[in-house]
Amino acid sequence: MFRRAFWFTAGAAAGVWATTKVNRQLKKLTPESLAAQAADKAVEAGHRLKDFALDVKAGMSQREDELNDALGLHQDPDRPDNVTALPGPRRLRAIQHDKTTPLNVTYNRNEDH
Template sequence: MFRRTFWFTAGAAAGVWATSKVNRKLKQLTPESLAAQAANKALETGHRLKDFALDVRAGMLQREAELGEALGLDAPADPAAAQGRELPEPRRRTALGPTPPSHFTLPTRSYNRNEDH
């Protein structure tokens, strides 16, 4: 008698446990739950990408500073050397831009879509 009662109780407990596991898994697979999980993953990925971009930017700035220091680019410029240099004369522009050379002119031909038919 006790044996039957034990196995009946063990079977009922296993059934309740399996039912609760299945119901929990079914709730995880509802469209709302899947959408929430996808949104959380997207936010997490966005934060990781932002952190990566910030790390790359910091490393880039640090390396630029190291290179500038090694090449002496951070030293103050000599204003006397810049005074002797001449700047090129600015190009003249028309209202439509610079005048193209003659070999760049396009032929004037009307393109009527209805001529071909």
């Protein structure tokens, strides 16, 4: 008698558990639930994209500061608009021409086409 009652109770509990599990899965597959899941994933992807953009912006700013330090470009605190001061002009190398080419002849690469 106890054996039958035990197996009847175990079977009923397994049936309730399986029915609950199936109903939860069916609710996840309704159109409303799928739309809500897609919206949540889109919001999550948007947050990740925003974080990535902020990381890229911070990296760009850091690299720009490193390059400015390496090139000697520093902001002058005396200037009211904080415009970055550029280094002085560079010397131009002498252009060497062979003696057969006249100096006033220019070459337009679009003339050949």
